[in-house]
Amino acid sequence: xxxxxxxxxxxxxxxxxxxxxxSTIRTQSSNLKPDPDAPVEMENPFKKELKQCILCKLxxxxxxxxxxxxxxxxxxxTGRIYPRHITGLCKRKQMQVEQEITKAxxxxxxxxxxxxxxxxxxxKLFDPENPVRSHRF
Amino acid sequence: xxxxxxxxxxxxxxxxxxKTSLKRISHAIFDCGGIIRNIENLGFRPMPYKxxxxxxxxxxxxYFIFKIDTPTKAVIDLKEEYKRDVxxxxxxxxxxxxxxxxxCTLEEELLPPAYREDVQxxxxxxxxxxxxxxxxxxYNSGLDYYPFQK
Numbered sequence: 588x589x590x591x592x593x594x595x596x597x598x599x600x601x602x603x604x605x606x607x608x609x610s611t612i613r614t615q616s617s618n619l620k621p622d623p624d625a626p627v628e629m630e631n632p633f634k635k636e637l638k639q640c641i642l643c644k645l646x647x648x649x650x651x652x653x654x655x656x657x658x659x660x661x662x663x664x665t666g667r668i669y670p671r672h673i674t675g676l677c678k679r680k681q682m683q684v685e686q687e688i689t690k691a692x693x694x695x696x697x698x699x700x701x702x703x704x705x706x707x708x709x710x711k712l713f714d715p716e717n718p719v720r721s722h723r724f
Numbered sequence: 725x726x727x728x729x730x731x732x733x734x735x736x737x738x739x740x741x742x743k744t745s746l747k748r749i750s751h752a753i754f755d756c757g758g759i760i761r762n763i764e765n766l767g768f769r770p771m772p773y774k775x776x777x778x779x780x781x782x783x784x785x786x787y788f789i790f791k792i793d794t795p796t797k798a799v800i801d802l803k804e805e806y807k808r809d810v811x812x813x814x815x816x817x818x819x820x821x822x823x824x825x826x827x828c829t830l831e832e833e834l835l836p837p838a839y840r841e842d843v844q845x846x847x848x849x850x851x852x853x854x855x856x857x858x859x860x861x862x863y864n865s866g867l868d869y870y871p872f873q874k
Contacts, residue, residue: 638834643830677829679826694731698772
């Protein structure tokens, strides 16, 4: 009889302490650890890199004195300036390049009707046969 | 005083003569109240095309660049003076502009036409105007005859 009483008492004690421990864990978890399955605030990982033209990317301002760079935007056959759909420049840089080329030609730094032969083997910035947008001809 | 850049081509001549002509050119700038910031010598080299000045045909020239500050009114006088100078093959003045940096707009330019801002503006303008391809004369306009040739 005595043993049974003791057992029941012990069980009650254990239960009560266990509940207390559980409750403390719950309160702690609600305070410190958020739900790991909750959505996380972050930047769009699939966002594509911003497209920039080559002169904006390298931070180059076209200048009539740098006629070697300008001659890369000139046709080696006719000396004419390649348009924007071939060069792949932004509107602003294309305008600047065209202005500087006409300036350099006027100041006798660059020829009008051909590309200087020492610049013919310069690296190609773009392919005139494969323009960004299709030719209208 | 605004900043100007002066691109000069001088004719082929021996060095002492070149020196005196450069002195003459720079003194003309000082006389009109200007200052010289910098002189760059790009060397003696062949021109991309031949040009004629003072009855002589030049295929090579001495390339110089002057960076100067002069009053705006003096530029015409300087041009006039250099035009008469026999040693100068070609002279070009231009004002130096400070280019402000702007973000690249290539991303927006590569969008399909319907998403481009300038195209949308054009569509808005087009909507305010009469489409002359679909416009038809209305016969109930008060006139009892068609006023134009049919």
